[in-house]
Amino acid sequence: MDESPQPHRVVIVGGGFGGLQVAQRLRRAPVALTLVDRRNFHLFQPLLYQVATGALSPGEIASPLRGVLKRHRNATVVMGDVTGIDLEGRTIAVSQAGERRAEISYDTLVVAAGAGHSYFGNDHWAAHAPGLKSLEDALELRRRVLSAFEAAEIEPDPEIQRALLTFVVVGAGPTGVELAGQISEIARDTVKRDFRHIDPTTASIILVEGADRVLTAFPPSLSAKAERQLRTLGVTVRTELFVVDVDAEGVTLKAAGGDAQERLASRTIVWAAGVAASPLAAQLAEATGAPLDRAGRVTVEPDLSLPGRPEVFVLGDMVRVSDGEGGQIPLPGVAPAAMQQGRHAAKVIRARLAGGEPPKPFRYVDKGNLATIGRMKAVGEIKGLRLSGTIAWLGWLFIHLFYLTGLQNRFLVFVRWTVSFLTRGRGARLITGGDDDPGRLSGEAPPTG
């Protein structure tokens, strides 16, 4: 690779849907590409909640990045944290295990570092109400949900037992709806006959939402359908309620527009409410004066470049895209939006390298929106067509299998889904990790004699 004049160096931060798409679309471009990610794998986030609820195993929704880019001769993968971006010097600093390890120079930079969850300034809630963004989050959630049933089974105090069998999901966007539906299915189907002292089907699953309906990204008629489907599954939907406190024993709620507070005793609370962009967005906004919104997203130009820095593209869940007329293009925080932005950035980069016309400004093509709720239950809107029930559910299954990275994963997930559908079981409902490390069956005992 070194005999020709040094090729144009493209550095991509983040191997999510947006970043990976850039790398794949530059496969045959005359560039030296470096993809930097904290993890060594691409995560198929739309199915993360299925790991959290024991339907799938982590390896089935994650693909090693080096494997994905193995045949890309122009691509290098670096695993590490991006700790700083020097826009003047055109380098990024990368660290591993907390130590600064490398500086990487770029000619073009693509930042696609995504978003995490936000507790709206109440970060101490995180310990009691974990969110769902990483595989570790999913395994922790799985541990909590399944452990609650185990603890309830041997709990003598009926009040604590009730709190153990009460599950609160905060936030009724797609993730919250999916989680509430799945937890209810665990209680009412999967573990229905598994216990001797408790009846899991009496568990309360409460979905709390600040707005006046679930799935606010959908039309109201579909929200109403989704709510009916949730109720059929045994989920209690509570709208127009805001969280004012979370602790180890429950959550305190306040009615929207009122002062009345309410306390829900629950030992398992899940946070699916707030999203905050990667802190890199704030760094880039500060360095360039670009606007930053309440969710920490930086506003980029219609071609996805950073204002005043045409060589830097920012995309995915960490940006808002200017429409060039003082407003923003409405963009949902979903995988197709990030992928379309990734493809657009790659197109702009290729056009520049070829010396051709710049492509038209980025435009989001909404191909539709699907949210699954449970077994044969889903709602969706595809090109204006509103769907619900089995047909929406089948569409959801098909689309997610189709987009899942890797043929092997597609096949494994298909097998798991088929078996789960037929048996109402969940093959991956393992309780692992946790503070008391139950893995150490007996390893600590020094041998005697």
Add this chain to the structure above:
Amino acid sequence: MDESPQPHRVVIVGGGFGGLQVAQRLRRAPVALTLVDRRNFHLFQPLLYQVATGALSPGEIASPLRGVLKRHRNATVVMGDVTGIDLEGRTIAVSQAGERRAEISYDTLVVAAGAGHSYFGNDHWAAHAPGLKSLEDALELRRRVLSAFEAAEIEPDPEIQRALLTFVVVGAGPTGVELAGQISEIARDTVKRDFRHIDPTTASIILVEGADRVLTAFPPSLSAKAERQLRTLGVTVRTELFVVDVDAEGVTLKAAGGDAQERLASRTIVWAAGVAASPLAAQLAEATGAPLDRAGRVTVEPDLSLPGRPEVFVLGDMVRVSDGEGGQIPLPGVAPAAMQQGRHAAKVIRARLAGGEPPKPFRYVDKGNLATIGRMKAVGEIKGLRLSGTIAWLGWLFIHLFYLTGLQNRFLVFVRWTVSFLTRGRGARLITGGDDDPGRLSGEAPPTG
């Protein structure tokens, strides 16, 4: 279940190969059975090393105990730690998350709590040289092995880079041999083309053993064959060497019968050397005066009961079995031995309940021994027939698939193995967990404004 006179209460501690076998063989017996385990799943330990090396996902070798015993109407599962056994009062104390939660009374007790790893009194080595007994161990090992390549890729100091590409496995029993072979295959096959700055095929994999040959449980001719196969895979086999120290940067060795010390610089050390029985064995030995050996195993009667306590059976990796003539029955620490003991204990319990003749003393039927080394490489001995190479490897694959719990897992593992064989890939080579929690992509940043 409560209208008839209270049935005979059998409590089983441990849902491994031995304990689960007891439960399954008592399915139709007139007993009320309680199975207590720290984990909510049965782990297929013989394939644990494949999780550690990214070939399989955790969920594929674990089966939820409640699922396994779902159709056993006489069985209750309790998840918890057994913190004490009161032989006089015939109760066991169970705790969850460090808190005492329940006391369970028994008429017959079966203790099958297995073994952990032992550092021979050097427990501070554990941090630098983890062993392989639990799923958490396997994921930690996987993280360390894969992270070493990632760190080497961006390490400027050639000496540290070499230490990062040096992997030391201590102990050449089946687990050590399997791990060394697999790590070598990762370096030489799986990630061969994955990096740009290092050549993974130059990695050193060193297998250290105190005895004069690998796989001492096999005849010397098979040990020699295994050693040749390991060398073909690129593993350096070093025998007659003992570990005198382990730290973050390497391991210090001493020649057997000499004083010469040697230092191996390595950032990834795996402990596959010592095994120690569950501490419950020592408690039971102390309470009854039964002998305890150096590995912490208690000696039980020829019918597997505890001396002087015919209502308590102890079995699996935590016991030695008396031959009734002052000696012990030779028993390898493998799944078939534990399963045969479990079946025997169940038979004794059933005979007592039926008031029939006690069965003959326990006898171990050695059906053979197989150890896999790598792709189409294995050694084995089945009823005196010595096998090696492809035929032993196929036998190993078939037997492990056959005994794996759950049809779904069998099928998923079959798919993974087929794909790995065809592509030399490892679909589950994810780096997860770890101290610096790389899962938090950006969740910590509070939104601005």
